[in-house]
Amino acid sequence: xxxxxxxxxxxxLADDQLILGHRNSEWTGFGPILEExxxxxxxxxxxxxxxxxxxxxxxxxGESDPDTxxxxxxxxxxxxxxxxxxxxxxxDFSLIRHFLFDTAEALRFExxxxxxxxxxxxLARKIRGELRYHTLHANTWIKQLGSATEESxxxxxxxxxxxxxxxxxxxxxxxxxxxxIDQKIFIGxxxxxxxxxxxxxxxxxxxxxxxxxxxxxxxxxxxREGKHSEHLQPxxxxxxxxxxxDPGAEW
Amino acid sequence: xxxxxxxxxxxxxxxxxxxxxxVDLGVITEVNVQDNTVLVKMTPTFVGCPAMDYMxxxxxxxxxxxxxxxQVEITFEKPWSSDLISEKGKAAxxxxxxxxxxxxxxxxxxxxxxxxxxxxxNQNNTELKSPFGPTLCRALYxxxxxxxxxxxxxxx
Numbered sequence: 486x487x488x489x490x491x492x493x494x495x496x497x498l499a500d501d502q503l504i505l506g507h508r509n510s511e512w513t514g515f516g517p518i519l520e521e522x523x524x525x526x527x528x529x530x531x532x533x534x535x536x537x538x539x540x541x542x543x544x545x546x547g548e549s550d551p552d553t554x555x556x557x558x559x560x561x562x563x564x565x566x567x568x569x570x571x572x573x574x575x576x577d578f579s580l581i582r583h584f585l586f587d588t589a590e591a592l593r594f595e596x597x598x599x600x601x602x603x604x605x606x607x608l609a610r611k612i613r614g615e616l617r618y619h620t621l622h623a624n625t626w627i628k629q630l631g632s633a634t635e636e637s638x639x640x641x642x643x644x645x646x647x648x649x650x651x652x653x654x655x656x657x658x659x660x661x662x663x664x665x666i667d668q669k670i671f672i673g674x675x676x677x678x679x680x681x682x683x684x685x686x687x688x689x690x691x692x693x694x695x696x697x698x699x700x701x702x703x704x705x706x707x708x709r710e711g712k713h714s715e716h717l718q719p720x721x722x723x724x725x726x727x728x729x730x731d732p733g734a735e736w
Numbered sequence: 737x738x739x740x741x742x743x744x745x746x747x748x749x750x751x752x753x754x755x756x757x758x759v760d761l762g763v764i765t766e767v768n769v770q771d772n773t774v775l776v777k778m779t780p781t782f783v784g785c786p787a788m789d790y791m792x793x794x795x796x797x798x799x800x801x802x803x804x805x806x807q808v809e810i811t812f813e814k815p816w817s818s819d820l821i822s823e824k825g826k827a828a829x830x831x832x833x834x835x836x837x838x839x840x841x842x843x844x845x846x847x848x849x850x851x852x853x854x855x856x857x858n859q860n861n862t863e864l865k866s867p868f869g870p871t872l873c874r875a876l877y878x879x880x881x882x883x884x885x886x887x888x889x890x891x892x
Contacts, residue, residue, distance in 0.1 A: 520866035520876070527868035534784015538812075604812075611783055611815040614840070614892045618867050621849075 490661035499539035500565035506532030631692025653704035762820025835888035
């Protein structure tokens with residue numbers, strides 16, 4: 486088992502969950518309707534809990550404890566894709582991001598249920614069931630608002646066009662891709678992207694939203710290598726503010 | 737011997753649903769007794785369940801009070817599913833006002849969640865308000881007959 490490739494994969498997964506979990510939590514108290522407030526808050530709790538389980542796996546492979554890893558790294562040490570760190574903006578953007586990211590995430594964990602790294606496949610079997618609620622939530626709203634009024638369709642279309650280059654950044658290739666695939670730890674980003682495109686197209690075809698020709702969309706990469714937008718560091722500063730005041734505090 | 741331990745663990749309740757023991761909830765996946773040491777394997781209902789550490793401490797406490805040396809491990813070896821809730825547990829949920837979960841294998845589309853049997857009037861004149869509720873494991877419904885909201889334990 487190539488530990489370096491495995492650790493890199495786990496950091497990618499955990500950081501995505503932690504950062505989008507934090508963004509989702511920013512909807513707490515601000516949702517457009519009460520049910521959406523609760524939905525984004527619940528998904529935040531799921532994602533942050535899942536990141537803790539993934540950081541715990543990393544700890545078992547010799548990395549620092551989950552709190553240290555989550556709260557003391559700087560932006561350049563995070564491996565999340567840039568899509569998840571972008572500010573929430575209006576609800577239409579948050580919804581589109583939720584749909585694009587969670588579809589990829591659900592397919593990723595589905596694939597990981599067959600991982601040769603047993604602790605990860607066990608965890609993936611568990612997480613898969615939870616994510617079903619996230620994708621159902623996203624699909625329901627995308628189908629509804631993607632065919633509702635002129636305003637809802639125009640807003641979602643605009644957000645979709647902005648988010649797509651970042652969404653392709655989810656699948657940024659790692660230099661250790663071959664090791665992961667050869668050792669059957671993970672199917673690899675390219676295989677995942679194919680499944681994702683098929684799924685995205687099938688849901689959006691049931692709406693009035695239009696996808697551009699994929700060849701014309703230039704992916705925004707960098708996140709997996711620690712090259713982030715200007716939005717990540719302020720998020721990390723806020724997230725770790727209490728922890729940094731007294732790192733040794735007993736809760 | 738394991739039965740005796742399970743009997744003790746019956747006294748430990750889910751802190752968010754106090755009528756349901758951890759045994760009936762199905763989160764105790766293995767019990768092993770060696771002399772005075774009791775090894776208990778537990779698994780969370782949801783990965784992000786904030787009550788897990790609390791429940792673990794409660795299990796340790798219950799075993800200590802009864803003179804055992806507890807060793808409690810949290811693991812995903814046998815992942816939890818709502819199908820693991822016992823029949824006794826489902827009856828307790830219903831009595832508590834929470835609709836018990838339907839078979840999780842039926843849950844492939846949101847349609848299966850669209851109605852639930854109201855735990856008060858036992859009718860299906862109900863409507864899903866949100867698949868997310870006050871805790872990760874509950875969904876929100878409205879009963880048109882009772883004209884009241886209720887919650888269902890989610891199928892997972």
